[in-house]
Amino acid sequence: MGNVTRASADVQVSPVSQEMTGPRGPKPRTVLSRRNIMIYGTLIMVSLYYMLPLYVMIVTSLKGMPEIRLGNIFSPPVEITFQPWVKAWAEACTGLNCDGLSRGFFNSVRILIPSVLLSIAIASVNGYALANWRFKGSETFFTILIVGAFIPYQVMIYPIVIMLREVGLYGSLTGLVIVHTIFGMPILTLLFRNYFASVPQELFKAARVDGAGFWGIYFRIMVPMSLPIFVVAMILQVTGIWNDFLFGVIYTKPDLYPMTVQLNNIVNSTQGVKEYNVNMAATILTGLVPLTIYFISGKLFVRGIAAGAVKG
């Protein structure tokens, strides 16, 4: 089909080129056609606009305060200094603590690792049970779970505060891990259920005949066969949990605050002189983990959000 249209286009072009004394043959596709200039021009302009905040953050974080007061935010630093980065990481103050964002970073790591592992473990088992071991009512619970994903968090935060307080976990990292597991469950369960449902049933039946049970099939067949979806789930959860602010501020105490909460407290603190370069260094530091994941994972990241979004 493609060849036919190409050929007919050539026929239309050839009489023109024969009249001219110049080069013969089909009209070459110029790189600088009007259409291309428009498409690439627009895309380059928009990309520059999207890059702008990152660029401004980086150049601001490398300038000294006197230069920021005099110059404009778009100009590159005249004298590059890494002092703001050091200060943001190790010295910036929130309240009485002056040990910088490093505290928030390590809190976030301590929240992130168990939350990601627990939420993926539970959701993958859920998805597996829903896809391969349906029981009476399992679809109902799944429907509730999916509908629950649309309920605004604000409706459920206080009852969870009460429940966590009852078991003595309110204000602890464990409590926050449980909260992340709960709110990550709908989307992850959906992700795993859809994936496991596409695994050939024959494999499952053969394993059943060989006497493998629920956990045997899960660990020896499903998990090894589904590593890509585990990676997608991990990307989804790492960026989601790292970027969380609401749950962090509600369910932990000031010295356990995750990085996002501490960053906001540092930058929006009303005390002291505003140090914009330190603020921007701190902001980049907080964005660094999800950005690294994003640039490394590339297409898998897109697949993760697409799986999360489209199949809902």
Add this chain to the structure above:
Amino acid sequence: MAAATGPARWHRNLSAKIAAIPMIMTALVVFIGGTAWTVLYSFTSSKLLPKEKFVGFAQYERLWSSSKWLISIENLAIYGAFSLIFSLLIGFVLAALLDQKIRFEDTFRTLLLYPFALSFIVTGLAWQWILNPDFGIQQVVRNLGWENFSFDPLYNPDIVIYGILIAGLWQGTGLIMCLMLAGLRGIDEDIWKAAKIDGIPMWKTYIFIIIPMMRGIFITAIVLIASGIIKVYDLVVAQTGGGPGIASEVPAKYVYDAMFLSQNLGQGFAASTMMLLTVIVIVVPWAYLEFGGKRRG
């Protein structure tokens, strides 16, 4: 599919049932129980602690006469309407541009989507700095010679919500673009060829043929954007803290402030119930359209 045959005894699939306990608990206790609890307690006069003193709709009357709540709702409506329109428009146009079999498609997509990986806190703080009237865009333009140029959305109560909108769009349009691109890729090449043979101009093909064919993607995108709009909280906290004054308050922040800052639980419950009601009004018609006619298993 597989294991639904045979006698249905309670210990059938026992491992599966035990493994599903966390899911069942989340569904029943947190999602249903928690929601019901909040709705119930929105009819009480709870202050610092929840208590069972029922006062009818008093909390709701107070809520709807509070100027902070009314501003929150107005902001949400403005932010929501513009965010919906511009996300769809920009997302679709960018996706259509990327779909022209261009070079460096992956590079462009990576550059347009990266803000989505950043948190709303980082987004809000970055734009707070760019829109800073003393150092940001306003000052840069003034230094170029336009001394009277004024662009300070974050310090002007009348337009502050548009300052937040700029940041929100920067963060979120990449996702919509990716969705739209996936939708465009799903459209049969032959449709384009047929339109070309009939001599239909490209823009007409998009508006009258392609977009109607992408109905499903558009609905998904709208549901996604809408649920993001109702949740908007961190962006406002980081960018303006609700200010200047109370000019950029949003419902999610109203709930948080009532519950955890001003020890006014009843107001928080009532406000969050109103948020739930908004979601129901949006989601139920959609669910009805999507799943009402046919049963999907």
